[in-house]
Amino acid sequence: MTGLSRASTRRELVRDRRRHPCVAALQAFRVSLPYIRVGELSDSARLDLIAELERLKGACSGLQARAAESVRAEREASAPHDAARSVGSEVALARRESPTLGDRFVGISRALVREMPATLAALESGAVSERHAVEMVRESATLSAEDRMALDQRLAPLLGRLAPRALGRAAHRVAAELDAGSIVRRMEAAVSTRRVTVRPAPAGKAYLTVLGPLREVVGAYAALTRQASCIAGGQDPRELPAGRSTRAIAADTALRILAGLEQGAVPPIEIHLVMTDRALLGLGDGARSVMEPARIPGHGSVPAPIARSWVRDNGHDDVWVRRLFTGPDGRDLVAMDSRKRVFTGLLRRMVVLRDDVCATPWCDAPIVQIDHTQPARRSGETAFANGSGLCARCNQVKESPGWQTSVVRASPRRVRLQTPSGHVYESNAPPLLGWG
Structure with a gap:
């Protein structure tokens, strides 16, 4: 060191x-x-070290589970109102992950401690990893406490022998045998959670995910791949493969169909592309590089040549450019005030451009709501400096008893979050063009 x-x-x-x-x-x-001087160890000792550290991670996850369940039980006993969601957010901050994953871990912890002693023991001994425990809990989620304990004991001899997904399949099979009705009800209820989501992917791409009933999704995929194979084989007179692979043709076809476009048409969309005047036009501060990347809020950076090509080759005549004024160092947007109690219009857009994703540490969820960091009921202004971009979950949790938020610094903007247990976390707004 x-x-x-x-x-x-x-x-x-x-x-x-x-x-x-x-x-x-x-x-x-x-x-x-x-x-630890790993350079002085033999290869065998190094591999033993890796194996032992992996077992240690499982043991740590087991201890985390017992601690999280203890916090949840005591908090619900003393303050049952909204305790589960509040504890989930606190656990997420402690584990440095999103509130959704924090909720999941609290639920997993409760199941392990109260209903799955064999799985918890295997986790604490390092025989299995947290991924194994997640699969076991997920596949037994619809069972009663008695059936879940029976599943836990039945699969105990397999713990430490199967990979996580294989263990999950085994748990699913046992759950279907113990209570087939609950599995059917789970599948029927899952239909109501169908949705479409988008998330960034490496190299300037993105994932568009359709979550729906198995039969319909498999059928749609089969029809799409069949059409793509037809085009790739030159059997569709309406479209040529143009050197594209079958997978690329399938992606192009799906996006065109979903956008409701004819072949070759350009969708009329608005993308909030943030970039310097130097990178866009070659003008402005000569000390800055024309290759400085642009940023799409919530999705990350885009290389300057790609961003310029999007503006130049967008297929429309109406390209709108809006000036964003920054501080002297170019890091942050300047303040903007409003007399309203609600963040709307350009003020809302500026907060979204500044915060990028949910301002809660490690959340990373898309911004859904703009709210006052210092509440309006405590004389918090509806101003750019006091606005925070949050997901719906984090915005609701900060109103729970014991949570406090405050602005520590305006530029670079830093927000302090204090939880009911007294722990303090801070988050910084990213630079206007993104981190790095």
Whole structure:
């Protein structure tokens, strides 16, 4: 370790020495790991080290599960109103993940501690990983407590022998045998959760996902691949393959059909593409690069040549350019005020452009609601500096008892979040053109 990292480790231990002894002991073990000289070990010892660390991760997940369930049980006993959602968000912050994953872990923890002792024991011994436990809990979610315990005991001999997905298939089979009716009801209820989502993918692409009933989705996929194979084989007089693979033709066909377009038509859409005047037009500050990437809020960076081609070759004559004024360093949008209690219009758009995704640490969900960081009932202004872009879940949780939010700094904007347990987390708005 370098002198700087050692000094940081010492500061961390001194700062947190008032923690509970068991937490302090775990912390001391964690900070000692970088001191292990793996270069002095044999290959066999290195692989043994990897295996033991993997078992350690499972044991840590088991301990996390017991701790999360204990927090949930005590919180619901003392303050049942909205306790589950509040605890889920606190666990998510502690695990540095999204609130949805925090909720999932709290639910998994409850099932493991209360209804699946064999799986919990295997997890704490390091015989299985958290992924195995997730599969077991998910596939037994519709069972009664008695049936879930029976499933847990029945599959106990297989724990540590099967891969996560194989264990999940085994759990599904046993669940269908113990209570076939619950599996049928689960499949029927799942139809109501059908939806279409979009999320960014590497290299300037994105995933468009259709979640629907198995029969309809498989049928649609079969029809799409059949049509793509026909085009790729030159059997469709209306469209030529033009050097595209069958998979590429299937993607082009699906997007064209979903957009309701004729072949070759361009969809009339609006994309909030943020880029410097230098990168777009070659004008402005000569010290900045014409290759500085652009950004699509919520989806990430786009190389400057690609962004320019989107503007130039968009297929429409009406390209709208809106100027965004920043601070002297070009990092942040300047403030904008409003007398309304609701964030609408350009003020709302500016908050979305600034925050990019939900402002809660590690959430990363798309922004759905703009709300006051300091509540309006506490004299919080409906102003750019006091607005926060949040997902619906995080916006509701911050109104629960014990949660507090405040703006620590306006530029670069930093928001402080305090949970009911007294833990404090901070999040920073990204630079206007994105991190990095």
